[in-house]
Structure formats: C-alpha cells, structure tokens
Amino acid sequence: MIRYMGTRKNAEGVTVYVFVVNGMQKEVRENALKQHPGCYDALPASTKAQIASNRNWLSKL
Numbered sequence: 545m546i547r548y549m550g551t552r553k554n555a556e557g558v559t560v561y562v563f564v565v566n567g568m569q570k571e572v573r574e575n576a577l578k579q580h581p582g583c584y585d586a587l588p589a590s591t592k593a594q595i596a597s598n599r600n601w602l603s604k605l
Contacts, residue, residue: 546586561587574598 549562549569560571563583570580574595577584587595 546582548586548588
C-alpha cells in the first residue's frame with residue numbers, strides 16, 4: 545500500500561515527496577520517482593502537473 549503524504553524540504557534544501565509505503569515513511573526526490581514502483585502513480589493530478597512543468601522548464605535550459 546502506497547499513500548502520498550505531501551512534500552517538504554530535506555536538510556539539504558531539496559524538495560522531496562513523502563510517502564507511506566507498507567507502514568514505513570519514505571522520502572523520494574523528484575528525479576527518483578520512476579525508480580520507486582507505484583510512487584508516481586500515487587501522486588495527485590496537481591502534483592503530477594507540477595512535475596511536468598518542472599521537467600518542461602528544465603528541458604528549455
């Protein structure tokens with residue numbers, strides 16, 4: 545079971561996505577979401593749109 549809890553900044557100032565996976569809290573960086581099965585799918589549509597916007601902006605650099 546994977547549940548999305550929100551986002552926050554870690555000690556290095558990087559935004560991480562917080563999930564509860566099988567009762568354990570897991571923090572995942574945006575670029576590692578695809579490496580954790582089910583985490584990207586558990587995100588709400590608004591968060592997925594923000595990630596798409598971030599990737600679009602990054603591709604223009």
